[in-house]
Amino acid sequence: MEKSYYNPEDLKKFGNIAEFDAELAAKFFDYYGEVFKEGALTAREKSLIALAVAHAVQCPYCIDAYTQDTIAKGCSEEQMMEAVHVTAAIRGGASLVHGVQMMNKAKKLVM
Amino acid sequence: MALIKSLKSRNSDLAEPAEQLKLLNGDIFREGKLPTFREKLMEINAFPLKPAAIKIFQMNIGYMCNQTCKHCHVDAGPDRKEIMSRETMQRCIDIISEHKFDTVDITGGAPEMNPDFRWFVSELRKTEVREIIVRCNLTIILANAKYNDLPEFFKANRIRVVSSLPFYNADRTDRQRGEGVFAKSVEALKLLNAVGYGLPDSGLILDLVYNPGGAFLPAEQSGLERDFKKELKDHFGIQFNMLLCLNNLPVSRFLEYLVESDNFDEYMDLLVRSFNPGAVQGVMCRDTISVDYDGFIYDCDFNQMLKMKVDRNASQHINDFDIKKLTERNIVINQHCFGCTAGAGSSCQGATT
Ligand code: SF4
Numbered sequence: 001m002e003k004s005y006y007n008p009e010d011l012k013k014f015g016n017i018a019e020f021d022a023e024l025a026a027k028f029f030d031y032y033g034e035v036f037k038e039g040a041l042t043a044r045e046k047s048l049i050a051l052a053v054a055h056a057v058q059c060p061y062c063i064d065a066y067t068q069d070t071i072a073k074g075c076s077e078e079q080m081m082e083a084v085h086v087t088a089a090i091r092g093g094a095s096l097v098h099g100v101q102m103m104n105k106a107k108k109l110v111m
Numbered sequence: 112m113a114l115i116k117s118l119k120s121r122n123s124d125l126a127e128p129a130e131q132l133k134l135l136n137g138d139i140f141r142e143g144k145l146p147t148f149r150e151k152l153m154e155i156n157a158f159p160l161k162p163a164a165i166k167i168f169q170m171n172i173g174y175m176c177n178q179t180c181k182h183c184h185v186d187a188g189p190d191r192k193e194i195m196s197r198e199t200m201q202r203c204i205d206i207i208s209e210h211k212f213d214t215v216d217i218t219g220g221a222p223e224m225n226p227d228f229r230w231f232v233s234e235l236r237k238t239e240v241r242e243i244i245v246r247c248n249l250t251i252i253l254a255n256a257k258y259n260d261l262p263e264f265f266k267a268n269r270i271r272v273v274s275s276l277p278f279y280n281a282d283r284t285d286r287q288r289g290e291g292v293f294a295k296s297v298e299a300l301k302l303l304n305a306v307g308y309g310l311p312d313s314g315l316i317l318d319l320v321y322n323p324g325g326a327f328l329p330a331e332q333s334g335l336e337r338d339f340k341k342e343l344k345d346h347f348g349i350q351f352n353m354l355l356c357l358n359n360l361p362v363s364r365f366l367e368y369l370v371e372s373d374n375f376d377e378y379m380d381l382l383v384r385s386f387n388p389g390a391v392q393g394v395m396c397r398d399t400i401s402v403d404y405d406g407f408i409y410d411c412d413f414n415q416m417l418k419m420k421v422d423r424n425a426s427q428h429i430n431d432f433d434i435k436k437l438t439e440r441n442i443v444i445n446q447h448c449f450g451c452t453a454g455a456g457s458s459c460q461g462a463t464t
């Protein structure tokens with residue numbers, strides 16, 4: 001077993017998931033490719049969304065890949081950091097909004 | 112921002128092509144971690160690499176430049192004195208008149224700094240060559256009053272102007288090309304627009320060249336072109352024709368940057384992993400030859416900087432120019448060639464696929 005759960009070299013081997021199930025891997029990569037094509041959203045906008053989501057799921061592979069991709073697509077450092085703040089705001093907000101649930105329960109319980 | 116100087120003026124080891132080639136043939140290729148370019152070509156039956164037909168006669172008329180960009184594969188700068196003489200230019204004009212290439216592509220350094228530049232371009236215009244490209248770095252137009260009328264000169268000689276602008280904002284551009292370069296480039300682009308360059312229907316072509324400001328590959332050319340056009344138009348009222356996307360090749364100062372930023376192995380790995388067999392037929396050495404200030408002939412400008420002349424069996428100097436031998440030659444390759452076949456492919460004319 002590797003000494004660490006994450007190895008940067010593994011990102012390059014993403015395609016190897018086909019080894020255990022070629023059919024589903026092919027379907028996934030086709031779908032993936034389609035999703036990121038220019039559409040109603042530009043490829044650049046999609047890349048920024050991916051960067052934000054990568055931070056939400058805290059996937060080091062995706063953070064590596066979409067940092068490269070957003071830079072290559074011409075996003076500035078400022079835009080990239082704003083995307084990460086969107087992640088943080090939604091994550092923070094998602095926790096905080098549950099505060100309402102806590103308050104509802106507390107108010108019900110307490111005299 | 113630290114002042115960048117040429118490798119040569121800093122007496123850097125990497126100023127020597129032999130040192131660069133040593134790196135390009137270092138451990139990652141020797142120990143079999145990565146295949147060599149030759150092995151990769153053999154896999155797809157494309158070795159030896161051969162020209163299709165020579166259509167572009169590219170001339171590097173001197174390594175002197177008013178800029179010292181961080182990524183420059185020429186290692187150009189104000190201190191470089193290598194320059195093409197009028198006799199060598201005349202010999203090239205004779206060859207061009209005789210062989211009817213589609214395009215003469217004039218590069219440098221800043222080619223305009225060669226004192227015989229205007230004479231040469233005007234003489235070239237008297238030949239039948241269809242297209243003359245000048246690779247103009249933009250800032251030269253404002254570098255000295257004697258260059259201010261270059262836009263009119265280009266127009267009078269129906270030059271296709273191809274200019275580097277690595278990004279549409281100051282920060283990224285200046286980090287690569289030097290402080291203040293973006294602002295001056297914008298001003299120069301406005302002067303080119305003012306005489307009609309880059310405007311629809313003017314027939315005066317102004318193309319911009321994008322190359323990544325770091326150790327990554329460019330995104331898809333059409334998307335970047337759309338962004339460049341919008342941003343330059345909205346913020347500065349600037350128009351241009353096409354955006355040509357180039358990969359950075361691991362040669363000279365870009366190679367130094369890769370080594371110093373500890374990106375060399377990863378970048379080579381990226382280039383090799385991004386090898387696109389579909390880009391092999393479009394590599395520029397298949398339709399271009401490159402002539403240096405001394406009249407020696409190379410497969411491309413990168414090989415010129417690595418001092419890898421065309422194959423011994425072809426004619427290596429313009430004094431014994433032999434189009435048949437040159438067309439039949441084997442192209443001299445090394446690991447930097449992976450830069451031309453990565454992703455969408457890369458040439459002096461932009462993406463190749
Ligand atoms: S990249 Fe072009 S403008 Fe910059 S130093 Fe090199 S030759 Fe000069």
Ligand code: SF4
Nearest residue numbers: 394396411413448451
């Ligand atoms: S670096 Fe030069 S010789 Fe190598 S593939 Fe590119 S154009 Fe051809």
